Amino acid sequence: MSDPKPVSGGKTRRSDTITKGVARAPNRAMLRAMGYTDADFDKPIVGVANGYSTITPCNMSLNVLTARAESALEAAGAKAQTFGTITVSDGISMGTPGMKYSLVSREVIADSIETACQAESMDGVIALGGCDKNMPGAMMAIARMNIPAIFVYGGTIKPGKLDGEDLTVVSVFEAVGQHAAKTIDDERLRKVECNACPGAGSCGGMFTANTMSSAFEAMGMSLPYSSTMTAEGDDKAVSAEASSRVLVEAIEKGLLPRDIMTRKAFENAIAVIMAVGGSTNAVLHLLAIAREAGVPLTIDDFEDIRGRVPVFCDLKPSGRYVTLDLHHAGGIPQVMKMLLEAGLLHGDCLTIGGQTIAEVLADVPAQPPAGQSVVLPFDQPLYKTGHLAILKGNLAEEGGVAKITGLKKPAITGPARVFDSEEDAMAAILDDRIKAGDVVVIRYEGPKGGPGMREMLSPTSAIVGRGLGDQVGLITDGRFSGGTYGMVVGHVAPEAAVGGTIALVEEGDTICIDAPARKLELQVDPAELKRRRAAWSPRPANVTTGVLGKYAKLVSSASEGAITGGD
Secondary structure, three states: OOOOOOOHHHOOOOOHHHHOOHHHHHHHHHHHOOOOOHHHHHOOEEEEEEOOOOOOOOOOOHHHHHHHHHHHHHHOOOEEEEEEOOOOOHHHHOOOHHHHHHHHHHHHHHHHHHHHHHHOOOOEEEEEEOOOOHHHHHHHHHHHHOOOEEEEEOOEOOOEEEOOEEEOHHHHHHHHHHHHOOOOOHHHHHHHHHHOOOOOOEOOOOOHHHHHHHHHHHHOOOOOOHHHOEOOOHHHHHHHHHHHHHHHHHHHHOOOHHHHOOHHHHHHHHHHHHHHOOOOHHHHHHHHHHHHHOOOOOHHHHHHHHOOOOEOEOEOOOOOEOHHHHHHOOHHHHHHHHHHHOOOOOOOOEOOOOOEHHHHOOOOOOOOOOOOOOEOOOOOOOEOOOOEEEEEEOOEEEEEEEEOOOOOOOEEEEEEEEEOOHHHHHHHHHOOOOOOOOEEEEOOOOOOOOOOOOEOHHHHHHHHHOOOOOOOEEEEOOEOOOOOOOOEEEEEEOOHHHOOHHHHOOOOOEEEEEOOOOEEEEOOOHHHHHHHHHHOOOOOOOOOOHHHHHHHHHOOOHHHOOOOOOO
């Protein structure tokens, strides 16, 4: 960055360009309208990027955290400047055309935070987010700007309860499939709907939001234990205040995000994601953040780390417990300490607090607490290797992402059932036209083709709800929700819209998904594939104007994080 780097004592600040010198009197006059005094012009100006909205329960408590963060910043000797950024609720837009905007919103969020902070020469930023794209969007901006920063997660939702069972939003999607299969009635479906989401907070399993919050804590960009707190807990507000104080100290020390977000820090994040059984979306988002940070990271790095790290946390969607249970069992620090003891974590990485990871974890027990089964002993894991596998083959030369643990049938070879949209596939599933042994193909839903790379939680949940989760495969150039599980492969690249092999699949072709071998193959004679490729031509763009049109023109492959910018 060409801007002056913050130094001890605040003698050189980015905000000096706005507040210092006679020529800056008009700038100061406008700040005085907001209550600034002469003394305030010598304080660091800190942006508070507030993702509050009433669009989704994930973000509806962020105003409370923002107020606590603002007060703590002022008490620590900084001046807070709060601004808003958008959110899109994946859960609410799921299964609709609105879902096309979800991944796009990540770029909008990153751009908006960068724009506000850079335009106003802020000395640092504290970003508060809750829903899936607030989080990587904020971290992309933080990595891009490289000014002192910290992320505050809005917190997880408490589990819903019904007949002694913990519910999450995924329970509702699965109940829709069960209702279609006539295994539950209208009243049961309504009860699940009414009890699944009891209040504020992000989806309660180790879905995308909780996965990314865990990754950011593992990277050292959020405070210890903060990633698994509930949105409605008092400790979450206290953590927001503490985050503000830590950020002011980082500004005074000149501690920058790229000092923390190193290649080793990304490896730590991936290791933690594997250990907790996190979302496939973590692959997409970490690739994007790394690109912004100038850190070399590829899709193959996930496969390399997967082979070394076991899954030892039993968390939903494929496990039994919710993220609040993990918090009570020691949270992410407990997971990290176990990985550190096993030689699978870089303890020398810096954190936003100025300590190393090893120093932060010094007092954390090496073994998980007795009397609980959320975090298992390292030598008694659920699975000996990680769950997020990178599959390659003639159907995915650049790779596809799959959750491969916990599958009763880790490989399937069957006839392709081809659909050019999520809606068409969903109709076939609910109409009972998908049978055991089929491999569903949902294409033209990739970053360019959608555009926007929609999540396929509705089709996958409907398959599971109909009792076919272990008997039907599904591949797509779209994404999956963090709540998805089963024999499914997403992020297939190259995507259909750019002529990837997935565009050449025909109804009835044989497809092999082989998770143990990490292969995704279309079993069609090469000469026939060559003929089909010669006959293929790109489809007209679905959208050419507005934010979706811009995104479709600029977006990169899913194998590169599906970003629209970066170094």
